[in-house]
Amino acid sequence: MKDVKFAITDIETTGSGIKGNKITEICVIVVQNGEVIDEYSSLVNPSQSIPLYIESLTGINDEMVSSAPAFSEIANEVEEITKDCIFVAHNVNFDYNIIRAEFASLERNFKRKRLCTVRLTKKLIPGLFSYSLGNICSSINIPHLDRHRAKGDCEATVTLFQRCLSLDPEFDVIKTLLNQKTAASYLPPNFKSSDFEKLPVSTGVYFFKDKDGRPIYIGKAKNIKSRIKSHFQERSNRKYKMMQETYSIDYELTGNELLALLRESELILKYYPKFNKAQKKVSRPYTLTSYHNQKGIERFALHKNKIAPVSWMKFYTREDAIKFLEYLCIEFQLCPKYCGLQTGVDVCDHYKITNCSGVCDDEISIDEYNERVSNAIDHISTYEDSCLLLEQGRHKNEKSFIYLKKGRYSGYGYIESSEELNHPGEFKNFLIPQKTSSYADRILNRYLNTKKNIVKIPLATKEKEFAKTEEEIWFG
Known part of the structure; x- marks a missing residue:
């Protein structure tokens, strides 16, 4: 040369x-x-x-x-x-x-x-x-x-x-x-290429840190190494400035995307990194409430900026709220008109829901319809029960759990498949307690309403032994 x-x-x-x-x-x-x-x-x-x-x-x-x-x-x-x-x-x-x-x-x-x-x-x-x-x-x-x-x-x-x-x-x-043909050619000037090569290709959260070790950006990824490489290759002014201030990158494996989302949310609220834009502004949720109209029919309604005397559930996007109301209509044969899915009509004519009980056309009594609404509300209350959500762990012999206490995120933990739990309360031996937030509520709300085949273990309010079926779910 x-x-x-x-x-x-x-x-x-x-x-x-x-x-x-x-x-x-x-x-x-x-x-x-x-x-x-x-x-x-x-x-x-x-x-x-x-x-x-x-x-x-x-x-x-x-x-x-x-x-x-x-x-x-x-x-x-x-x-x-x-x-x-x-x-x-x-x-x-x-x-x-x-x-x-x-x-x-x-x-x-x-x-x-x-x-x-x-x-x-x-x-x-x-x-x-x-x-x-x-x-x-x-x-x-x-x-x-x-x-x-x-x-x-x-x-x-x-x-x-x-x-x-x-x-x-x-x-x-x-x-x-x-x-160099890898991401090393795009690395921040203060970051070691050897450290990049050590990054995992697993699911978790990652931290860009400044020269004093303080997080300046926190993200989540299914493949941490690949996602970080994409940061290096971005050309925006904001990303360029972030790269100039990055001296090291740390990470935390979670084993699954749900926990990665929850941990990302928790850590952003804890460290408030300067380059994170999301989650710094609290968004007001949609509140699902119900009331009796002048005819005595109990109807559902969504409010975002009003204080409702009765609050059954919260949603953080209108899309999620509508999907859930459509589900209630189909599951309990409710009327789309009285679930807030149609307005300005005398008799409902929903494009998707065809099994309306007919209360909008006086085909059933108000008492019978209100009983169906009551059953739907009882179903909604199960979302507020304490339970464990089971997900993948960080390796094949491990499972993770997310603890919901009365429907609110309260922590997570990991357990080896070989561990024996003879009582549901023993999960607390592995629990890492966490504070809930509107962001965690939003993440879990979307998970519960969109994820299929959720493995959910109810936790009774009173002490009792695991049922055999629950043991089979836990240990697979």
Whole structure:
């Protein structure tokens, strides 16, 4: 690789993200055999205002770039000087993706092999406190003049790259970095590729952590490694900023998606990570209530913003509420009109429900219809009973359980198949108690109303032995 050319590049831009970010200055210095052989630099007119905070950082203002060429005018020069070169930059994905975006806006393709001096320095000069360009230069005595200007930063990066070349004379480390075909090429600059390879392909929750070990993002996935790789490959400004602040990734296996959803919800509410948008705003649920109308017919209704004197059940999407009401109508031969599924009609004519008992057309008595509503309400109350929901564990010889106390999420646990439980109360020996929340209610509500073949073990309010059938369910 001794004759390979490296185009060390630095740009200044209108912002700190990737999307919508325009170049205000560019410098490219070509190095071959450790020596500088070519150089190009220019201010660039971004055709938009430079924010004040960027101006204060770089010193580049609107007046300075007003007479500078647009990127379209210098694209040929950038194309030519980087041609047949390996594209090198400090935190290379930032510079490379913005330059690619500038070319794409001109309907031109820009594709180069790329090399990151952050990763290169970490391999060749390990143990530094920080790998920002300024801190590296201070640590190993590299002159760094005119900071936050393209030429000043580019010249410092050239000197750093030459230092790295002297430490890697056979290009062993450089070849390794260039030949990475996995997510490692997209890794955050402060994250170790060896740590990525250790990530599991199992279901659970994962934590992006900052340099102090604090979670800055929490997510859930059926395949943790694959999902994290997709984060690395996203190009949004928000994800880019998150990657810059990520120093480590932790995870917790759950064995199944239900527990992953519940744990994600709990942990977001516990740590309130800065890059999580979801679950920071409490959504008011739909409340299922009932009342007697002027005819004395008991009818169901949904309320979202009203305080109902009677509350039978809560839903967190209208779709879930409608599906459940349709289920009640079919199961107990109720009237869609009096379940709030149809309005403005004298006699119900629902597209899906055809087994209405006929109370809307005086075919049965009000007392008989109200008895059916009462049976439906009794059925609803079973959702509020204490029970265990059984799901897959973290390995084949384990099962997990989710504990609902009076219908509310109260914890979870894992049990080996070989463990013997002679009494239902003994599950508490394995229980990890948790606080409920509106998010947990929403997750479980959707699970109970949409999941088929739920393994659900009722827990009586009084002490009693497991029935044989319950033992068979538990132990499979």
